[in-house]
Amino acid sequence: MIAAIDLATVWAFIIAFAVFVYVVMDGFDLGLGILFPLFPAKEDRDVIMNSVAPVWDGNETWLVLGGGGLMAAFPLAYAVLMPALYTPVIAMLIGLVFRGVAFEFRWRTTRLQQNRWDIAFAGGSALAALAQGIALGAILQGVHVEDRHYAGGWWDWLTPFSLLTGVSVAAGYALLGATWLVLKTEGELRDKAYRLSWLLLFAMLGAIGVVSIATPFLDIHYAQRWFTWPNVILTAPVPIAVAAVTILLLRSLAERKDQQPFVLTLLLFALSYAGLGVSMYPFIVPQSITIWQAASPANSQIFMLVGVAVLIPLILGYTAWAYWVFRGKVKAGSGYH
Amino acid sequence: MFDGFGAVELARAQFAFTMSFHIVFPAFSIGLASYLAVLEALWLWTGRAVFLDLFKYWLKIFAIAFGMGVVSGIVMSYQFGTNWSAFADKTGPVIGPLMAYEVLTAFFLEAGFLGVMLFGLERVGPRLHFTATLMVAVGTLISAFWILSANSWMQTPAGYAVNADGQFVAVDWLKVIFNPSFPYRLVHMVLAAYLTTAFVVGGVGAFHLLRDRQVAGTRVMFSMAMWMAALVAPLQILAGDAHGLNTLEHQPAKVMAMEGHYQSHPDGAPLILFGLPNQAAGRVDGAIEIPKLSSLILKHKLDAPLAGLDTVPRADWPPVPITFWSFRIMVGLGFLMMATGLLSLWARWRGTLFHWRFLHRLAVAMAPAGFVAVLAGWITTETGRQPFTVYGVLRTLESASPLAAPAVGSSLLAFVIVYFAVFSVGVVYILRLMAQPPHPGERGPASDMPARAAGITPAAAIAAEGSAS
Numbered sequence: 039m040i041a042a043i044d045l046a047t048v049w050a051f052i053i054a055f056a057v058f059v060y061v062v063m064d065g066f067d068l069g070l071g072i073l074f075p076l077f078p079a080k081e082d083r084d085v086i087m088n089s090v091a092p093v094w095d096g097n098e099t100w101l102v103l104g105g106g107g108l109m110a111a112f113p114l115a116y117a118v119l120m121p122a123l124y125t126p127v128i129a130m131l132i133g134l135v136f137r138g139v140a141f142e143f144r145w146r147t148t149r150l151q152q153n154r155w156d157i158a159f160a161g162g163s164a165l166a167a168l169a170q171g172i173a174l175g176a177i178l179q180g181v182h183v184e185d186r187h188y189a190g191g192w193w194d195w196l197t198p199f200s201l202l203t204g205v206s207v208a209a210g211y212a213l214l215g216a217t218w219l220v221l222k223t224e225g226e227l228r229d230k231a232y233r234l235s236w237l238l239l240f241a242m243l244g245a246i247g248v249v250s251i252a253t254p255f256l257d258i259h260y261a262q263r264w265f266t267w268p269n270v271i272l273t274a275p276v277p278i279a280v281a282a283v284t285i286l287l288l289r290s291l292a293e294r295k296d297q298q299p300f301v302l303t304l305l306l307f308a309l310s311y312a313g314l315g316v317s318m319y320p321f322i323v324p325q326s327i328t329i330w331q332a333a334s335p336a337n338s339q340i341f342m343l344v345g346v347a348v349l350i351p352l353i354l355g356y357t358a359w360a361y362w363v364f365r366g367k368v369k370a371g372s373g374y375h
Numbered sequence: 376m377f378d379g380f381g382a383v384e385l386a387r388a389q390f391a392f393t394m395s396f397h398i399v400f401p402a403f404s405i406g407l408a409s410y411l412a413v414l415e416a417l418w419l420w421t422g423r424a425v426f427l428d429l430f431k432y433w434l435k436i437f438a439i440a441f442g443m444g445v446v447s448g449i450v451m452s453y454q455f456g457t458n459w460s461a462f463a464d465k466t467g468p469v470i471g472p473l474m475a476y477e478v479l480t481a482f483f484l485e486a487g488f489l490g491v492m493l494f495g496l497e498r499v500g501p502r503l504h505f506t507a508t509l510m511v512a513v514g515t516l517i518s519a520f521w522i523l524s525a526n527s528w529m530q531t532p533a534g535y536a537v538n539a540d541g542q543f544v545a546v547d548w549l550k551v552i553f554n555p556s557f558p559y560r561l562v563h564m565v566l567a568a569y570l571t572t573a574f575v576v577g578g579v580g581a582f583h584l585l586r587d588r589q590v591a592g593t594r595v596m597f598s599m600a601m602w603m604a605a606l607v608a609p610l611q612i613l614a615g616d617a618h619g620l621n622t623l624e625h626q627p628a629k630v631m632a633m634e635g636h637y638q639s640h641p642d643g644a645p646l647i648l649f650g651l652p653n654q655a656a657g658r659v660d661g662a663i664e665i666p667k668l669s670s671l672i673l674k675h676k677l678d679a680p681l682a683g684l685d686t687v688p689r690a691d692w693p694p695v696p697i698t699f700w701s702f703r704i705m706v707g708l709g710f711l712m713m714a715t716g717l718l719s720l721w722a723r724w725r726g727t728l729f730h731w732r733f734l735h736r737l738a739v740a741m742a743p744a745g746f747v748a749v750l751a752g753w754i755t756t757e758t759g760r761q762p763f764t765v766y767g768v769l770r771t772l773e774s775a776s777p778l779a780a781p782a783v784g785s786s787l788l789a790f791v792i793v794y795f796a797v798f799s800v801g802v803v804y805i806l807r808l809m810a811q812p813p814h815p816g817e818r819g820p821a822s823d824m825p826a827r828a829a830g831i832t833p834a835a836a837i838a839a840e841g842s843a844s
Binding site for chain 1: 789
């Protein structure tokens with residue numbers, strides 16, 4: 039039994055890892071879409087697109103791993119959550135269709151002044167980000183389960199709390215996008231990205247604050263997890279670390295160190311994500327299904343664990359190589375327009 | 376708009392719709408990725424510029440097709456949960472890992488190297504770039520391996536048991552992966568992808584030959600495509616025949632539906648060429664048939680008995696009219712493709728491959744044949760295994776999510792609108808690229824992108840890095 043418990047926990051961490059990598063990697067690339075309307079000049083948009091065009095597909099693959107891995111390792115959770123999150127998931131998929139095809143389509147249209155694929159990229163990115171945030175909120179507030187089935191209604195996901203998390207995630211993605219631009223661009227584009235980073239950082243901090251205050255009111259278990267003795271010894275470092283990273287981030291923006299803001303924003307995401315983990319564990323569907331109840335039989339989880347152990351390091355290796363190939367500032371190429 | 380349909384019917388319609396759109400792109404990109412790898416290898420080997428021109432020409436088309444395949448594929452990976460949650464819960468422990476391996480071994484490989492393949496030639500140099508192209512091509516084939524294994528397990532389940540929660544669990548992973556219909560289906564699908572691509576490339580080559588016979592790139596692509604058609608189409612017919620015999624062994628009701636055999640034939644079954652299957656009456660109306668030929672094809676004996684659907688409980692009948700007709704469309708196109716390939720051999724022998732306008736017109740007309748045949752083939756195999764999702768064990772009705780019809784109907788409507796709006800434009804962009812002949816000094820996707828314009832060398836990139844830090 040001990041072995042089985044360990045296996046489910048290991049898999050919970052693997053899925054959490056895949057989702058986290060997705061959140062930060064597609065996060066900055068969805069964030070660029072959210073910021074697109076603020077950069078109306080075609081030259082700027084071309085640079086923004088080119089900063090991510092070679093890697094966006096790899097970023098999105100982590101979402102497929104998150105979904106596919108969830109079905110394989112925790113089929114019950116996948117089977118309950120997808121119908122519960124029906125509308126946000128469909129909205130996310132449709133958003134991803136629009137923004138995904140825009141990477142190629144926007145170079146193919148003959149109407150260069152009013153490029154409708156720029157609108158598709160911005161709208162699709164914003165929709166996907168919002169839908170993901172809403173899905174997060176809907177999971178946190180819990181879903182109604184009966185007899186291995188989702189038993190709630192079609193609109194249960196829609197609450198003030200889920201809208202709050204929706205906007206919060208979109209704001210966070212936009213901050214990732216802005217700090218990515220600080221990292222990858224120069225000149226006026228970078229200056230504007232710096233200004234946006236300031237605004238978005240405060241927006242994200244506000245969002246983290248409000249969501250952190252609201253979450254314990256959703257369910258007594260969350261409050262007990264965070265505020266009772268001796269849990270508080272383990273949970274208190276999370277907000278303290280958030281404060282420390284925030285200070286570093288503010289300083290890096292003030293001193294205009296191009297590489298730092300993006301990395302520190304990733305760290306801020308990691309801490310917020312860890313906070314969500316603290317709230318949820320060991321539930322995979324909060325307050326109704328634990329990771330052990332949802333887990334696949336051990337032989338399915340072991341079969342995949344072998345692949346994960348060998349392949350994930352390999353994947354991280356060649357993904358890093360792909361980023362390395364396209365490293366450095368993206369330049370607006372004059373003379374080729 | 377969808378009044379009168381139940382949630383399960385709408386979920387099936389949604390799966391059929393999104394899947395049909397999706398499969399078109401992988402069918403093309405599996406073949407095209409291999410073709411691109413061959414073109415780049417020939418360029419590296421011979422140094423002839425025409426191969427690099429053709430590589431860049433098809434790379435631009437590949438980029439668009441691959442992008443559409445990716446986004447329509449993400450939809451598929453979530454659809455098991457949204458519309459088929461009971462199926463996902465029950466089969467997740469068996470086919471979930473197969474799909475997880477597809478992501479780990481194939482999707483990441485393709486996505487990781489795609490950026491370098493599309494935009495990285497100047498940055499990494501020809502040899503490393505060829506490695507990237509090869510990785511993408513291999514990735515598409517590995518992807519086909521896993522997803523066809525998962526699909527084949529649903530058709531011919533093996534190596535499993537059922538646990539207390541009603542979930543399928545694996546007993547023997549090798550038997551799960553290499554289930555009885557998998558090798559046949561894999562070969563049939565990969566050959567289909569290669570044929571599909573060959574006919575698209577051949578059609579585009581023929582289109583430009585009809586306008587100008589002197590362009591080197593046009594001639595090379597047409598010649599290569601016709602070699603593929605001539606070699607692969609006959610192989611595909613043999614592979615299809617073997618797949619059919621395997622289906623007869625493991626899913627006899629599907630073959631009965633394909634053949635239109637409602638009745639049993641104790642002393643030799645006829646081959647029904649055409650007719651109107653009448654599902655309610657359980658017979659084929661107005662059948663044009665050749666006596667005993669079906670027994671000869673399926674049993675290799677004229678008088679061999681063949682059972683019909685009258686031996687199968689009515690509740691387990693597949694929807695015969697769809698299976699029957701889609702099968703005929705697939706086979707008919709298969710023979711037309713083989714005929715095209717053989718005609719090209721004849722033309723090549725006579726030395727008129729680049730001059731015979733009839734052949735060129737035929738090749739243009741046949742350009743979409745592979746797509747239609749792939750769709751017809753999938754419709755045959757997927758409708759033929761109804762009313763089950765896991766053949767003989769789990770019914771389609773027991774697989775669906777506990778959703779109300781309006782929810783599924785709305786999402787179906789949304790997908791229909793979005794897919795037509797987005798993918799039809801993508802197809803127009805692809806056709807627009809195809810309408811241009813391949814030019815000497817062809818530009819790849821990179822040179823359309825000002826920021827990564829030609830001339831960025833590794834040295835320049837390092838210099839840029841230096842000035843940034």
